[in-house]
Amino acid sequence: GAGVSQSPRYKVAKRGQDVALRCDPISGHVSLFWYQQALGQGPEFLTYFQNEAQLDKSGLPSDRFFAERPEGSVSTLKIQRTQQEDSAVYLCASSTRYSNQPQHFGDGTRLSIL
Amino acid sequence: SQQGEEDPQALSIQEGENATMNCSYKTSINNLQWYRQNSGRGLVHLILIRSNEREKHSGRLRVTLDTSKKSSSLLITASRAADTASYFCATGGETSGSRLTFGEGTQLTVNP
Numbered sequence: 001g002a003g004v005s006q007s008p009r010y011k012v013a014k015r016g017q018d019v020a021l022r023c024d025p026i027s028g029h030v031s032l033f034w035y036q037q038a039l040g041q042g043p044e045f046l047t048y049f050q051n052e053a054q055l056d057k058s059g060l061p062s063d064r065f066f067a068e069r070p071e072g073s074v075s076t077l078k079i080q081r082t083q084q085e086d087s088a089v090y091l092c093a094s095s096t097r098y099s100n101q102p103q104h105f106g107d108g109t110r111l112s113i114l
Numbered sequence: 115s116q117q118g119e120e121d122p123q124a125l126s127i128q129e130g131e132n133a134t135m136n137c138s139y140k141t142s143i144n145n146l147q148w149y150r151q152n153s154g155r156g157l158v159h160l161i162l163i164r165s166n167e168r169e170k171h172s173g174r175l176r177v178t179l180d181t182s183k184k185s186s187s188l189l190i191t192a193s194r195a196a197d198t199a200s201y202f203c204a205t206g207g208e209t210s211g212s213r214l215t216f217g218e219g220t221q222l223t224v225n226p
Contacts, residue, residue, distance in 0.1 A: 041218055042202050042216030100145050100164060100206075101162075105158070107156040110154075
C-alpha cells in the first residue's frame with residue numbers, strides 16, 4: 001500500500017532490554033514525525049526529521065530515546081534500557097514539504113514493557 | 115504536554131443523530147486539524163482549517179474555528195455506527211515541519 005508502515009505492530013520486552021521500532025513513510029514525504037500515545041490520551045510529540053536531518057528532538061523524554069533517518073526515508077526509534085513507563089503506542093507520521101498539510105499516520109507499534 | 119481540552123470526553127448517540135465535539139487550545143495557531151482514531155489503529159486526517167478561516171465543510175463534517183476564544187468544534191451530521199471512534203483536535207504551525215499538539219480526544223459511540 002501507499003501509506004505509512006510501522007513494524008512491529010506489537011512488541012513485548014523485559015525491563016532493561018533495548019528495542020527498535022521502524023517507520024517506513026510515504027514515498028517522497030520529506031517530513032517525518034514520531035509521537036508517543038499513552039492509553040486514553042492524545043499523541044505527544046517526540047521528534048521530527050526533515051529528510052535525514054533531525055531538526056527537533058525536544059519531545060524525547062530521556063537520553064535513552066534515540067531516533068535516526070540516515071537516508072531520508074526509513075526511520076528507526078530506539079529505546080535503550082527500557083522502563084515500564086515506556087509502555088505506550090509509538091506512532092509515526094509523514095507529510096509533504098508544503099505548509100498547512102495534514103500528517104499521515106501509521107498504525108503504530110504497541111510497546112509493552114514487563 | 116497537551117495543547118488543550120476536548121469536550122465532552124465521551125459521547126454516546128443513536129444512528130442518524132448529529133454529534134458535536136468541542137476543542138479548546140492555549141496558544142496562537144496557524145491551523146487546526148481534526149483526526150479520527152479507530153481502536154488499535156493510527157490517526158486518520160479528517161479536515162484542516164486555517165487560522166484565517168471560520169468554517170469549513172467536508173461531506174458530513176463541519177468544522178468551526180473561533181480564534182478569539184481559542185476554540186473549535188466538529189459537527190458530524192447524520193451519524194453512522196461506522197463513525198464510532200476517538201476524535202482528536204490538533205493544532206499545527208505553518209511550516210511542513212510543524213509538530214502537531216493534540217487534545218485528549220472525545221470517544222464517540224454511535225449506537226445502531
